Amino acid sequence: MRILTGAILAGLISTTGAFADPVDDKLVLNEETEMVVRTAAPAHVSETLDEVMSGWLFRGEETRAMQMDDFDNPGMIFVEQGQDSWAAVDGSEGKSCSSCHNDMDSMAGVKATYPKWNAEAGEVRTLQMQVNACRTERMGADAWKYDSGTAINMEAALASVSRGMPVNVAIDGPAQSMWEKGKELYYTRTGQLELSCANCHEDSYGMMIRADHLSQGQINGFPVYRLKNTKLNGSHSRFKGCIRDTRAETYSPGSEEFVALELYVASRGNGLSVEGPSIRN
Amino acid sequence: MRISVITVIVAGFAASAAYAEEIEPTAVSYTDGAVEKSLSGVAGDPANGRVIVGDKGQGNCVACHQVTDLADVPFQGEIGPMLDGAGDRWSEAELRGIVANAKIMFEDSMMPSFYKTEGFTRPGNAYTGKAPDETFGPLLSAQQIEDVVAYLATLKE
Numbered sequence: 001m002r003i004l005t006g007a008i009l010a011g012l013i014s015t016t017g018a019f020a021d022p023v024d025d026k027l028v029l030n031e032e033t034e035m036v037v038r039t040a041a042p043a044h045v046s047e048t049l050d051e052v053m054s055g056w057l058f059r060g061e062e063t064r065a066m067q068m069d070d071f072d073n074p075g076m077i078f079v080e081q082g083q084d085s086w087a088a089v090d091g092s093e094g095k096s097c098s099s100c101h102n103d104m105d106s107m108a109g110v111k112a113t114y115p116k117w118n119a120e121a122g123e124v125r126t127l128q129m130q131v132n133a134c135r136t137e138r139m140g141a142d143a144w145k146y147d148s149g150t151a152i153n154m155e156a157a158l159a160s161v162s163r164g165m166p167v168n169v170a171i172d173g174p175a176q177s178m179w180e181k182g183k184e185l186y187y188t189r190t191g192q193l194e195l196s197c198a199n200c201h202e203d204s205y206g207m208m209i210r211a212d213h214l215s216q217g218q219i220n221g222f223p224v225y226r227l228k229n230t231k232l233n234g235s236h237s238r239f240k241g242c243i244r245d246t247r248a249e250t251y252s253p254g255s256e257e258f259v260a261l262e263l264y265v266a267s268r269g270n271g272l273s274v275e276g277p278s279i280r281n
Numbered sequence: 282m283r284i285s286v287i288t289v290i291v292a293g294f295a296a297s298a299a300y301a302e303e304i305e306p307t308a309v310s311y312t313d314g315a316v317e318k319s320l321s322g323v324a325g326d327p328a329n330g331r332v333i334v335g336d337k338g339q340g341n342c343v344a345c346h347q348v349t350d351l352a353d354v355p356f357q358g359e360i361g362p363m364l365d366g367a368g369d370r371w372s373e374a375e376l377r378g379i380v381a382n383a384k385i386m387f388e389d390s391m392m393p394s395f396y397k398t399e400g401f402t403r404p405g406n407a408y409t410g411k412a413p414d415e416t417f418g419p420l421l422s423a424q425q426i427e428d429v430v431a432y433l434a435t436l437k438e
Binding site for chain 2: 188189190191192193194195199203204207208209210211240243244245246247248249250
């Protein structure tokens with residue numbers, strides 16, 4: 001009887017405890033670029049976290065391996081599609097993105113600084129908002145729907161040329177009030193389950209919640225290719241899913257709330273490498 | 282045979298009695314986080330409570346807790362303490378209070394309040410992400426809470 005209980009306990013430990021902590025592993029992209037997947041927490045989160053960690057460290061070995069080589073990373077197919085639309089003429093002005101910006105490599109480092117204050121427009125813009133501003137104001141083309149396939153493919157292509165560079169989102173100056181708003185959302189316990197982002201991703205990262213291994217909920221790896229739905233997913237869609245899981249009424253991708261939350265969550269990962277498109281389950 | 286007939290009769294009687302004595306989520310009285318009075322007025326069924334604790338669509342308590350007695354249920358979480366021995370550690374009234382609204386016993390607990398209908402920020406319609414409609418009710422019914430409490434009381438070290 002005693003032995004039997006022991007066996008059951010061992011079984012429990014192997015389904016849960018074994019995954020409990022982030023792995024001790026290095027992410028080297030294409031055998032050349034070493035990514036920062038854990039680093040000292042930036043000053044504005046150091047009260048609650050010592051270290052910030054990429055979600056990559058919380059995934060299984062096979063998922064991690066897929067992200068190490070572009071030939072194995074299914075997200076790269078969508079990056080290519082994003083690169084195609086970079087060069088495609090669209091809208092009344094007869095222009096493509098490359099008409100103004102040359103090739104995609106000129107965008108290296110851009111993703112790392114978004115969301116970002118735009119002085120002319122007087123607003124904090126996510127990368128998708130900036131792309132849409134170029135499309136509507138400069139190309140005379142329609143805005144892409146937030147987190148739709150075309151929009152997310154472009155975001156992934158822009159992320160891909162910044163891979164390995166440290167996330168470096170500005171939170172002071174005119175962006176500060178949006179940042180504060182994002183912070184407030186992060187700590188608000190929503191829905192009938194009354195859970196905040198912090199409950200799961202700050203207080204409980206490394207633990208199992210049912211079958212899921214909780215990470216810090218960082219977005220340095222976005223857009224992410226999910227094996228679950230075999231497409232690229234934007235950070236706003238992820239936020240929406242997490243809030244829905246608290247049995248709450250969600251916000252929509254592209255809403256001011258999610259722009260604020262993206263700014264805040266991105267800033268929690270300042271210092272981690274841009275990894276998008278990364279692979280998650 | 283005989284037993285099942287009696288059970289059916291008792292259950293039928295109990296169900297009608299339950300209606301009369303059920304305490305609304307907004308009317309539960311807590312003393313130091315514990316609730317003395319049965320919420321349904323009907324004794325809990327530990328076998329059904331066992332199902333509720335492990336079922337994703339009901340209590341889903343194993344999302345956060347491990348229970349050795351439920352070793353057949355895969356993927357048990359580790360956010361809260363293991364529930365083995367909960368029946369030794371807590372009285373029935375305390376268990377009822379913890380399951381109905383753990384935040385009274387444990388300040389700021391991450392554990393959801395299973396018998397509560399008010400005071401939420403942006404409550405939704407289950408997992409749809411949409412605003413709540415007229416079907417909005419507590420996470421578990423009065424009888425489901427009683428069943429879970431009866432089950433927890435059997436968890437002795």
